[in-house]
Amino acid sequence: MEYLPISEYGVVGNDDRCALVGRNGSIDWCCFPHLEDASVFARLLDADRGGHFAVSPVADFESSHRYLDRTNVLETTFETDDGQARVLDFMPIREHEAPGHGDERFQQALYRRLECERGRVDFGVEFAPRFDYARVDPSFDRMNDGVLACGDTERLGLYADDDVDLEVVADEGRVDGTVTLEADEGCWIGVQYGGREPLASVDRDEALEATKHYWREWLGGRDGSPASMPEHWHEHVVRSELVLKLLIHHETGAIPAAATTSVPEKIGDPRTWDYRYNWIRDAKFTVQALHDTGHREEARHYFEWFSELARRGPDEIQPLYGLHGETDVEEIELEHLSGYRDTGPVRIGNGAAPQFQIDAYGTIVQALYETVQFDEETTITDDEWSAICELVDFVCDNWEKKDAGIWEFRDERRHFLHSKLLCWVALDRGLALATENGFDAPLDRWREGREAIREAIEERGYSDSAGSFVQHFESDEAIDATALLIPIYEFLPPEDERVQSTIDTVCDRLTTEDGLVVRFVDSDIRRDEEEAFGLCSFWLVDALVLSNQLERAREYFENVLECASPLGLYSEKIDPEDGTLLGNFPQAFSHLGLINSVTYLARALDADGEVTPEDFDPDNVETLFRRGDPPEP
Incomplete structure (x- = not known):
């Protein structure tokens, strides 16, 4: 067959x-x-x-x-x-x-x-x-x-x-x-x-x-999505909502990255992983997507999941968990199965679980902060605040360590830009929660840590020769799509010259003519990837909206929509040559990215979805991960 x-x-x-x-x-x-x-x-x-x-x-x-x-x-x-x-x-x-x-x-x-x-x-x-x-x-x-x-x-x-x-x-x-x-x-x-x-x-x-x-x-609402969603993208948002609901575990609120294991990222390549686990890194995107589509009960349930994780203590945090919170997810290869299109190995369990990924701490703090910002009925208890303080303190003490990074490189540790950015987020949002809610916290210590991380990112994370923020501090040439998150997290404003240069570099070196974005190029850790990563393609749309490049953002977004399956489903990756879907399926990350990009575009376009750059005001297009006050210079 x-x-x-x-x-x-x-x-x-x-x-x-x-x-x-x-x-x-x-x-x-x-x-x-x-x-x-x-x-x-x-x-x-x-x-x-x-x-x-x-x-x-x-x-x-x-x-x-x-x-x-x-x-x-x-x-x-x-x-x-x-x-x-x-x-x-x-x-x-x-x-x-x-x-x-x-x-x-x-x-x-x-x-x-x-x-x-x-x-x-x-x-x-x-x-x-x-x-x-x-x-x-x-x-x-x-x-x-x-x-x-x-x-x-x-x-x-x-x-x-x-x-x-x-x-x-x-x-x-x-x-x-x-x-x-x-x-x-x-x-x-x-x-x-x-x-x-x-x-x-x-x-x-x-x-x-x-x-x-x-x-x-x-689905409820206006046949399934808020009235703020443009009509011509309505069906795409609805299908993404329904995919997420399929994946949400009703007992715990956990959301697996995908429904399958071991569908290869590239045919013939052994990058085959089990995605039936809840990754901490997905939380910051999930909370926003659930709130923007009106599913507050699921968002609260997810909040409770991460609140419980936070109470386990910083030393117990790991990048991913079983859907009931299991920590033992040992990776095993099933040698008797040949794999999809004979591309093995077939794996169950995931060996990334014991990795040190320091971005996870910022993700948890961000997810809790986002939930409180969006949901007036959700408050942080004293016990939860104590747990958050432990996480933020842990980041203060450990942000200078190397880690495996968001892409979970298995044999390498680096000072990854994304990891440092999320450390900054942990401290910044921790400060915001403390000051906005009157919680006791070592504010001076956190402010000093936040400033130290900012200096490190700006001095060691930007390459003048590449004209871009780079993948990790040890490189001047490795370009990584995670740099697009710098304006989205409000680390720097979109109009900053370094941000604009980074977007230009990503467009030039990571992006196809249709707006499909690969994860990284010229890395000393692993060879260049040829397959586009769905979520990174949506990140580019978001960064372009914040930069008031609305026509380009909309063009790229609609091109990515064309890459969905006939049923409107996405896997993890897309072959830019022929549109073949690759990786585990359906992929929560990709559908979260779609919802969040529609949210960005809807805030920047008029009611009919027309591009109106002359009326565009960046102050009215809030980033998904709202900090509230403008970032410090």
Whole structure:
């Protein structure tokens, strides 16, 4: 079997889990009982061994897919010579009012509704689960209304209406099925993790309607996004909101970086990582995006997550955590899986967890500061302030140390510009929280530390020869997209000559004609990357808006929108040559960047989304990470 392009997958899910559904009707990635657990379908990572659950016409077909309006319910339409049919895929949302729906296991399921719209369509079914990342082959037991797949300790029930004829092919580890549908006929098929119940007692039609209602109710507002969002970008924002909600863990508020593991950053390159973890560095972008789209409950939940992390103490902070706060996320290579398009290794766990990334402390302080700024109902308790003080003090004592940086270089430590910038942020926002709320703090010590970091960044982080802030203090030529964050964090104003020169250099050396931005070039740490990084491309848009280069910002932004999948989804990276999506998928970072860039553009453009530079006033276009007062000179 050939591997599908990442752009041909849709994602469905609910509070704790996601599944990738190909345009060919095959579910090629799904983990149960939760997103961070072992896969039951992993053909995404090995076409032969991974396992899948496919539903598609037996005859040759053309297919397309879309989401039902303002939902995460995926509709795939198949056309054959004899007819047209559709498959609706969704994971049910908990509805406590309905019998059985209050059981958490109710959500550990995936339903597929087959409907013939005209003519006649013969469907084929292939159900081939492979438990524990395809390390355990199943056995099968027949049930009255389906088949139970059994692993060592796991069970996955396949349910099907009576019209679906199922046959166990035990020696090949799968169940085959067929069903013929005439116009206006339909049937249900689905899987329930843990066995047959509670799916047996669920009305699937009611579950579908309840799930559609849930997504639309959650979006709320003006069909899903605040009125300040320009109409022509509305659908992009809505889809990004729905992606984020899919990824948010309902118990803890944590948000994994993506729903998958080990989709390579470049085909043939071993940069394959497990992204099903919550990275601290995502917090500063997440809080803003949730607030600007009106999802304050999720933002508060996220605040509580980071407030709890802060109370663990500075020495216990690590760059990433499991979705329940787990700290032990040992990285393991699964040698029996070949990887997406035979690009291994396939990894579970993430070896970056024990790294020293000092930018994490600034990220936590920034996220807490942002939440308090935006949400009048959120206040910082004495215990929380004590924890924040410990973080800021830690930065004062340790900002001069080398670290692994935001890009998590595994074998190198440097004085990374971004890390120093976030150290400055930790002290600056710590001072703001103290002075604005009357908290006790060693203000003189923090001010001295902030000034020392400023001097270091300005004296050692800017290269006259490169005309830009550079990746790390030891280099005069390494250009890194993180330098675009300097005006966004209000370290320097956008009109500063060094900021403008940095933006020009990034445009010249990191950016394609279409505005796609790679992470870095001319680094002594790792070779240049050819793939564009989605979030960095949105950072450039934001920096251009702050610089009053509105037409260019809008042009680049709309070019990046063209790089989304047909369903409006982004992975981590984009091949500038052909637009191929690369890296884990869907990527929270990319969708956060989209929302935040729309926020910037909406503040700078008029109500119809027209560019009006003559009316532009930088003081009215606040940075996402508002400091409040102007930065010190």
